[in-house]
Amino acid sequence: MGALPVELENVYAKYAGSEDWIIEDVTLKVDRGEMVVIMGPSGCGKSTLINVIGGLIPHIVAGVVKGKVKVEGIDILKEGYRAIVGKVGIVYQNPEIQVITRSVSEELAMAPENLGLPRDEIIERVNWALEILGLRGYEKRDPQTLSGGEKQLVAIASVLTMQPRILMLDEPTSMLDHEGTKMVLNAINNLRENTEMTVIVVEHRVEWAVEVADKIIVMDQGRIVLEGSPAEVFSRGEEVKKFGVRPPSVSEVAYELRARGLDIPVPVRLSEAYKVLSEVFSVDRIKER
Amino acid sequence: MSKALYLLIVVIAFLTVACVVWLFAQALAVNPENPWEAFPISAFFLGARDYMLVIGGIIWIAGTIIFVLELLGYTITTSGLKKTEFGIANWSVVDIALIALSAAVYGGLLFATAPIVLVPGFTWLRPANSLAPLFGMFFGIPGCLGVAFGNLIADILGGFFGVGSFGGFIGNFLIAYLPYKFVRDHTFTTTRSIGEFYLWGVLAQAIVSAVYICWWLDIMQAAVGLPIFVIWGIIAPIIFSNNVVVTALLSPILGRALFPLIKARGLYWKMRMPSE
Amino acid sequence: MLAGLYREGDTVFHRLDPRPKLAWTLLVLAASMATQFNGLKSFPVFVSVVLSLALAGIGVKIAFLLIFNASIFLLVTLLIWVSMYSGAGVVLAKLGWLTITDVGLLVALGKFFLIMNPVIAFVVFFASTKPSHIIWAFQKIGVPYKLAFSFVVALGLLPSIIKNAGDVIDVQKARGLALDRGNIFERIRRYAPILIPLISRMMSDVWDLSMVLASRGFGYAKKRTFVDTPSWGRLDTLFLLLSIAFYGGIAVWGLYL
Secondary structure (H helix, E strand, C coil): CCCCCEEEEEEEEEECCCCCCCEEEEEEEECCCCEEEEECCCCCCHHHHHHHHCCHHHHCCCEEEEEEEEECCEEHHHHCHHHHECCEEEECCCHHHHCCCCCHHHHHHHHHHHCCCCHHHHHHHHHHHHHHCCCCCCCCCCHHHCCHHHHHHHHHHHHHCCCCCEEEEECCCCCCCHHHHHHHHHHHHHHHHHCCCEEEEECCCHHHHHHHCCEEEEEECCEEEEEECHHHHHCCHHHHHHCCCCCCHHHHHHHHHHHCCCCCCCCCCHHHHHHHHHHHCCCCCCCCC | CHHHHHHHHHHHHHHHHHHHHHHHHHHHHHCCCCHHHHCHHHHHHHHHHHHHHHHHHHHHHHHHHHHHHHHHCEEEECCEEEECCCCHHHCCHHHHHHHHHHHHHHHHHHHHCCCEEEECCCEEECHHHHHHHHHHHHHCHHHHHHHHHHHHHHHHHHCCCCCHHHHHHHHHHHHHHHHHHHCCCCCCCCHHHHHHHHHHHHHHHHHHHHHHHHHHHHHCHHHHCCCHHHHHHHHHHHHHHHHHHHHHHCHHHHHHHHHHHHHHCCCCCCCCCCCC | CCCCCCCCCCCHHHHCCHHHHHHHHHHHHHHHHHCCCCHHHHHHHHHHHHHHHHHCCCCCHHHHHHHHHCHHHHHHHHHHHHHHCCCCCCEEEEECCEEEEHHHHHHHHHHHHHHHHHHHHHHHHHHHCCHHHHHHHHHHCCCCHHHHHHHHHHHHHHHHHHHHHHHHHHHHHHCCCCCCCCCHHHHHHCCHHHHHHHHHHHHHHHHHHHHHHHHCCCCCCCCCCCCCCCCCCHHHHHHHHHHHHHHHHHHHHHHHC
16 A cells, blocks of 8 residues: 555644744645545635645745655655655646746646656647646647636646646635636546546635535634535534535535424535435425426 | 926926037037037046046946856855855745746836936936845845846836846846845834945945946947947936935835835745755 | 737747847847948848848837837937037038038937847847747856746746736825826835835745745756757758848948948
């Protein structure tokens, strides 16, 4: 059995000059190929957690990290972030700062060029990334002229060409409009279905998260307060809301019905809600639209 | 009120120009073969030119050597050459990002913010220049390089890139470098801090950069096409006056507001950890 | 007008390797230097660089825009050159104290082209050469990759920085900031509410950009691969030979004939 992609044990982290820990006593294990969505209120340490896993704190961003942080079996506190370059790809919130060349194909080639890979292999990887994200035809386009959603797709593609084993996305849709958000979330779904990458996403869109996530982690004040499958997490409605996370709308309906005396399971997905409501209203099946 | 003042300044400028032209006409009448000998202003600059060539040459050689040494990771101190953490070999991604963003912000602002024009085509003030000494003081060598690249970028964007731009590159590096090297207190909250800044970040950098750039233009005259009088009589005073006025008026205000923010964001060069 | 910023295109100049293009700009400079005392001889160089703007898909309008922007400065410079040579040649006109001779006019014209020809040639160079090719060319002449890369990233970030600057200026103006009112000192100080938010934003961007570069393995490999490298072809050789012949011929004409 190979090493786990991500293994954190009793991890504390803070930035240089900060008195308080930003993340506290975090223990987390992520399995190979798992899709994990991290949620929580602003400032609860989600981005810090991503940067600790990526080795960027304390090696790029000055800070203090205590505990055990192993990525692909490598102790990155000891070995540094360079030990996992190429194995972990990170996509950030702001698409403007992630597109720095003057053509999409240059942007996609940059990371494998930095790794010193052979030219033919880089071209193959660029073509693969263009294909898998639906960016064929964008090769010569100037990234600066693209929409926010397109820029973010280019940012994702530009780390995909490293063929990382772990892909992390830190609020990739927070600066995008509705169209852009749809583009990016569909792309993440696509990657999950067609690759064996382990994906960790910080994302607030709960209806999307429950459809795709194997595991949901809720953070609050630097700690992991809830962890489990979407059903496990959102069955604890009061707790979820206490930690500033909005449950799926279908779950909220179920909470209300349960509060009024109906003993029904809590659906998290629309498809589950149809089943539950069919039983409640004793009809054979409510037709799905 | 401001329109009247502006008009007054323009009138004074034109009167000055008219006076200069009249003096030149007088000089032509006195010596048609070589009016420059009789023309008082050119006589001053041309008379001082030999001294300027020597002083400028010393400044140019010293400035260029300092630029190369700092890039190689060495700095000149009173006890000789010392190794630093800021040579190219040590640059981390944070240094690259600092250089790139300082250059983009400085060059972009030089280009995007309209100059305050005093005499059209001749005298203008560029508020964005006030950032140059601050980038050096706060970000160290990456900030100094960002200013150098930023000036180059402004030249490229504005279509002014040419042989003269090479002088502008290191000249602008020195505008940021001198306060980085010699100003000790960067807070702008004490008399000492303001005093040091005015000495090194206003006066010294303005003199050094004007002389460095114009010496280069003078030596490269055959490739640049500017008469000596324009180089030392117009360009040098423009560079000097612009660098003095905007840094004197605006840099302390910006520095006092930005220094705590820069420290809080962990970007102050004295606080940054050694690169991997 | 972002005169020197790279514009994507498929023109003759875009297809050229950066090395013959750089050689061309230097040849333009050399020919302009050789003919700086006779504007008639440097006129063909001027025509060639203006044509190159068209060939590079930039448009000849830029040349005249550049000249117009610097018109007063150029005018005074040229008047000085005319007056410096007012004792030589045939007197063409007298405007008050200013005596314009044929020699003075030719020198002034030659100096004008010496100033403008290289400026226009470099606009063509930067606007038709991919930034990645500039890095590659810099590396070939020994400039360290990190230095060249920083410069090219700065060029890449420019459009959004300029846009941000414009947005901040608009927002502050909407909040009552009057940049064109008050005396000179007040007008300079009024830039503080523009510059401070921009620098504050820049600081977040520095950390974001450095994390982006780190996560893309910047500086990882000792020998970095370059996928899109320029390649010297027949067009480049032809272009270089033609440039040497044309500008070389003009230089000889200017210096010796």
